[in-house]
Every structure is written in C-alpha cells, then in structure tokens.
Amino acid sequence: MAEAVETMDGWYCLHDFRVMDWTSWKLASEENRQAAIEEFQNWMSDMEQVEEANNGSQLVYKIIGHKADIMFMILRPTMDELQEIETAFDKTKIASFMTKSFSYLSVVELSKYMSKPGVDIEHKPEVQARLKPILPRWDYMCFYPMDKRRMNDDNWYSLEKDARSKLMYEHSKTGRKYAGQIKQIITGSFGFDDWEWGVTLFAHDPLPIKKLVYEMRFDEVSARYGEFGDFYFGNILEKDAAANYFHI
C-alpha cells in the first residue's frame, strides 16, 4: 500500500465569493449606499488590524466575468474565526445587496515531499511564515480547486511515495521558473470541501499566470493526475478604492 506523505498545516482559509445585485444597489438611496460603503470600509479596517497583529490575513478581489463580483480570501488561526467573519459580513448592510455564489474552505498546507527524513522543518521560521502567510497585495489573483486523479492506472493514491516525490520535484522545478512573478498558496481541503486542494496564485501581471498553468499542464503530475474545477480571476480591491468601485 502506498504511504501518505505528512503535511504541515497552518492558518485556515475561506475563499468567499459574492455576486453584487447592482439593480437593488442602484435603487437604494444615496444615504443608504454611503452608509453601507462606510460600514464595509470599517469592516476592512478591523480586519487589517488583525493582520497587523499577525493573527491572520485577508484580501479582497474584484472577480472578472460572471461567476462572481467580489472574492474575500480570509486566513485565520481557527476555523471558528472564519465562521464568525462570514456571519459578521452577512450582517453588514452591503451584504444585503449581494448573493453568495461559491465558497471554498481549506487550510494552508505544505507537504513534506521535499524534506529529508528525520529533519524537523516544521518549526523553522521560514516554514512557519509560509504556513501563516501575510497575503501579498499583488494586483491579480487566480483561484481554482483541484484533485489528484484516481482512475484505472492513473491513481495518485496508489503510487509509491518515491514516485510521487519525483513527480512533485518536477512540478516544483516548473514552478520555480516563475519566482518573483507568481506567488502560490496551496491549501488542503480533504474533509473540508468538495475538492482536495485550493490553488491561489498571485501576480503583478495576468499573463505569467496563464503561462505557468499552461506549462504545468505538461508536467506528468498535472497531465496524468490533475483534475481541475472552475477558475476565478480577479483584480485587487483595496479599502480606499472601495468607494469608487461601489459608486453609482
């Protein structure tokens, strides 16, 4: 029987996608809209204070296309905090002008495929920083969920660990070519959501994301074993730009 690889798990993660009901928003009074925007910006400020205290991190993106308008990516030490944040947002004024289109629950994950046996890397500061990351305020974000295939001869979960490590090494070599252009956060979602991992990529320019995802399609681990869900792509929404975004 193939051996599982040990994972290191960090902050819990919620990707929360909302669709804006622009028609109701337009029908609301200027005063109500203003109050909703101010409350939203205050909510973002409160979240930023949590990040400054290093107790979590979050970003808001404007999703391009019709799958959603806004995505919150929220990282917190406990799953309970994610639930509280989701409910707190649901109770805001602006949330009553939004519907929920999709969500994804996971935990920041690093696997020990690349670590030497007997060496404890989990407590190294650089590993802890990757498990509890302050999200990069980069302009573009791409999110998609994925599985590793279990079909006939292409079953990731019956491959021996050495074979999987070799494929992951090839995967990391492709990824490293994009150092400085793309930051990836892999979150594990076994038991938490419908897919096995969430992939969140951050970039300053959209094109390297396309190039990386395309190039990785040819890595054996993706070509033979990767199954992918819907892709979401967005532009960052900073707190100070929120008034302009919601302005009618």
Ligand code: VOV
């Ligand atoms: C941006 C570049 C980039 C880089 C440098 C990179 C490197 C690495 C390393 C070194 C490791 C293993 C150790 C760890 O860190 O866990 C991983 C792990 C993983 N990756 Fe990755 N990945 C990247 C990027 C990257 C992308 C774009 C994807 C999506 C694949 C695609 O085809 O669309 C992906 C997926 C994953 C997954 C699902 C895992 C966990 C697999 C498992 O079975 O446990 N990843 N990844």
